[in-house]
Amino acid sequence: MIKIHLKSLALSLICVSVLSCKNNSTTTTSNTTVVPVNKDLFLKGGLAEAITIESRTLSDGTTADCYKIVVTSTPTDHDMGPWCPTNISDDASAGGIWLNDGKVYDVDGDFVKNLATFYNDDTWMLYDSETGQITKTKTKQQCLEAANPNVTEEYQNFCVECLPSFVGAVQHTYYIPVTPKKAKEIYTFSSRPGGPPPGAAEGRKRPEGRPDGPPPNHDNNNNSTTLPSDRGLAFNGVVFNAPAPVDNILEAYTLAPFDDAGGHINLNAGYHYHAATGVSKKVEQKDKHAAMIGYAFDGFGIFENSDANGKEYTDLDKARGHYDDVRGYHYHVDKAGNNNFINGLRGEYAQ
Ligand SMILES: [Zn+2]
Ligand SMILES: [Zn+2]
Known part of the structure; x- marks a missing residue:
């Protein structure tokens, strides 16, 4: 009898030690692992100041410790650009990418040359037919005006790119709960058509570069909730933005390519991502699970x-x-070609 008891005691001790080793910094309650945010995964180069903890009100009205993350919106783990090639003879190294119907296309000279065919619309003509030179924004003013709500014909048929040198020192402050808390229901982002375009600060009505536009992660849409339009942060501090308002961009016969990392610049938000192409810092997983690229x-x-x-x-x-x-x-991002990351927040977010 005593032997059996000892055996089962030993067994339960083994169980306890295995559990406590395995869980380390995570907590397990009735089969539910909750992994707190690891602030050390954020690259210091992308932070304007050290990450601190502040008490914030969450979307469910409760109060919780949140990491205050102040980012410079400038990736330190990869280059920004290029976006628009210069001539229709340029190869893919001179341009970025474009996303259409789930597919990622290289914006090389050929792509620009063939836009009328690609979109089956002869109005597209982004280059000089004699020299092959591609019409693109060259100054800060042009980058601003090409994204103007009343974009004039003058800026139709432009490849729009805003260069890092056009943007001053950008800082954005985000709050992320230290320990994620599951919400009763998923908070869904507003989506087109119907409601206001996600990330309305980018739409033609509230264009990219609007100098007095709301900062990201503030209420950019007309929802009664204050759901952020941004989705989360990459480890380099660059924001995973709402889908780019591609329809509006195309309506004006402009192309606003993303670089190979899936990002581009607007004067207000700075550099931001619209697609996960596997370029920014990732944390590989031991069990062949997809690699981690950031936090929602x-x-x-x-x-x-x-x-x-x-x-x-x-x-x-x-x-x-x-x-x-x-x-x-945890989330898995959409395919890069879908101009999307995730479709909602499963947990409470900081107001
Ligand atoms: Zn954008
Ligand atoms: Zn998974």
Whole structure:
């Protein structure tokens, strides 16, 4: 009898020690792993100041410790640009990418040359037919005006790029709950058509570069909630933005390419991402799970689209998240070609 007791005691001791080792900094309650935000994953070069903790009101009205993250919106782990090639003879190294119908296209000279065919609309003519020179914004003023709500014909058929040198010192402050807290329901971002365009600060009505526009992560839409239009932060401090308002951009016969990292610049927000192309810092996972690329504004992790075998996840909820015991609840970004990251926040976010 005593032997058996000792055996089961030893067994339970083993269980306890295995559990406590495995969980380390995570807490497990009834099969629910919750992984706190690891602030050390953020690259120091992208931060304007050290990350601190502040008590903030969450979307459910409760108060919680949040990391205050002040970013410079300038990636330190990769270059910015290029966006627009100079001549239709240029190869892919001279330009960025364009996203259409789930696919990623290189914006090389050929792509610009063939836009009328690509969009089946002869109005497209972004280059000089004699010299092959591509019409693109060259100054800060041009970058501002090409994104004007009443974009004049003067700026139709432009490849729009805003260079890092046009932007002064940018700082944005974000708050992310130290420990993510699941909400009763998913907070969905507003989506077109119907409501205001996500990231309305970028739309033609509230264009990129609007000098007095609202900073990111503030209420850019007309929802009664204060749901942020931005999705989260990459480890380099660059924001995962709402989908680019591609329809508005195309309506004006402009092209506003993203660089190979999926980002571009607007004068107000600075550099920001519209697609995850695998360029910014990632944290590989030991179990062939997709690599981690940042945090959503509710504190849940954001991971790449596909696992180490290139397989997409098929059990995602409508926010594009799911749960496992290692990572707790977390998101998988949409494919780069979809001009999208995640579709909602599963957790409470800081007001
Ligand atoms: Zn943008
Ligand atoms: Zn996963």
